[in-house]
Amino acid sequence: MRAALQRRLLVWFAQHRRSLPWRNSRDPYRIWVSEVMLQQTTTAAVIPYYERFLATFPTVEALAQAEEEDVLRLWQGLGYYRRARHLHAAARTLVQHHGGRLPDDPDLWRSLPGVGRYICAAVLSQAFDRPLPIVEANSLRVLARLYGYRGDPRQGAGQRWVWRAAQALLPTQRVGDFNQALMELGSLVCTPRQPRCAECPWQRWCRARQLGEQERIPPPASRPVPVEVQELAVLIRRGSRWLLCQRPATANRWPRLWEVPHAEIATANDARAQLPEVVRQLTALEVQAGQPLTTLCHSVTRFRIHLHAWSARYLRGTFASSFYTAAVWVTPQELDRFPLSSPQRRLLEKQAAKAVNLKLGET
Ligand code: SF4
Numbered sequence: 001m002r003a004a005l006q007r008r009l010l011v012w013f014a015q016h017r018r019s020l021p022w023r024n025s026r027d028p029y030r031i032w033v034s035e036v037m038l039q040q041t042t043t044a045a046v047i048p049y050y051e052r053f054l055a056t057f058p059t060v061e062a063l064a065q066a067e068e069e070d071v072l073r074l075w076q077g078l079g080y081y082r083r084a085r086h087l088h089a090a091a092r093t094l095v096q097h098h099g100g101r102l103p104d105d106p107d108l109w110r111s112l113p114g115v116g117r118y119i120c121a122a123v124l125s126q127a128f129d130r131p132l133p134i135v136e137a138n139s140l141r142v143l144a145r146l147y148g149y150r151g152d153p154r155q156g157a158g159q160r161w162v163w164r165a166a167q168a169l170l171p172t173q174r175v176g177d178f179n180q181a182l183m184e185l186g187s188l189v190c191t192p193r194q195p196r197c198a199e200c201p202w203q204r205w206c207r208a209r210q211l212g213e214q215e216r217i218p219p220p221a222s223r224p225v226p227v228e229v230q231e232l233a234v235l236i237r238r239g240s241r242w243l244l245c246q247r248p249a250t251a252n253r254w255p256r257l258w259e260v261p262h263a264e265i266a267t268a269n270d271a272r273a274q275l276p277e278v279v280r281q282l283t284a285l286e287v288q289a290g291q292p293l294t295t296l297c298h299s300v301t302r303f304r305i306h307l308h309a310w311s312a313r314y315l316r317g318t319f320a321s322s323f324y325t326a327a328v329w330v331t332p333q334e335l336d337r338f339p340l341s342s343p344q345r346r347l348l349e350k351q352a353a354k355a356v357n358l359k360l361g362e363t
């Protein structure tokens with residue numbers, strides 16, 4: 001049965017694999033970049049980022065030589081910036097201590113920042129055919145259904161079971177293709193809802209299908225109850241310039257990215273009254289509250305964040321902060337030079353467009 005499963009899956013993959021920019025290469029650097037980007041992000045969203053990143057940093061040496069800010073700017077919009085910082089730090093380690101080589105050595109890979117079991121196996125199996133299994137959301141679902149596993153394969157004993165199952169299914173050759181095929185099957189056919197079993201190369205052996213339990217296996221992931229958070233972001237104007245501040249490297253969220261000052265507030269009802277004190281605490285500047293600009297909602301892990309953006313006018317003072325590490329006054333046209341978090345970029349691009357339109361209206 002194992003040999004038949006391997007054969008059928010590889011034949012199916014040869015016929016149905018999507019043409020993706022990282023698929024025609026066995027260069028571990030290119031595979032690594034793609035796998036880091038694909039964590040937490042969809043394939044369609046990754047493609048333009050991947051192409052831009054590889055055009056700018058075509059080798060591990062080029063990435064190692066780059067400034068962190070340039071790496072973050074290219075990552076802007078992909079989210080989970082820690083991935084980019086780890087990738088950059090790992091590239092520097094590889095160049096400084098291993099001559100820029102990316103060898104077939106799991107111990108070395110696992111010692112790099114940001115490289116866990118999945119990334120290590122994905123890179124080494126695709127680049128070198130090393131027999132390492134990979135388990136991520138797609139392959140986990142397919143394997144649980146194939147074997148009719150009724151527990152939760154995302155945790156505890158279920159995790160151990162699914163890694164063992166993935167290892168046991170590996171062929172001795174074309175390991176990288178097999179791993180990719182398994183993920184592709186989960187992505188295109190064995191989808192979370194309404195899997196297309198009639199098109200599946202494993203339908204004959206699939207236990208969940210025999211039981212009619214495809215929709216119940218695996219059980220849905222338990223989701224934590226979202227926590228609502230109110231935040232105030234203040235666009236401080238000084239003439240035609242806005243204040244941007246840089247977050248510290250140790251910040252939990254968006255380390256080293258730039259933003260207009262923002263902080264959590266207990267309630268958004270009296271944002272105008274709170275604004276001068278929030279700004280004073282963050283920057284030591286005196287400002288006069290202006291108008292509400294917009295409210296943006298976004299989720300970070302279990303937090304549902306409502307970002308209330310206000311304008312303010314600079315009155316007096318010199319920037320000083322126990323949180324931010326730097327500050328600059330920039331024109332809207334200069335924003336592109338600074339890596340910003342996604343919500344702040346949405347906010348500032350909107351305001352920059354308004355500022356340009358106002359200017360055009362004046363002329
Ligand atoms: S037969 Fe259906 S449930 Fe089973 S692996 Fe294939 S698509 Fe998934």
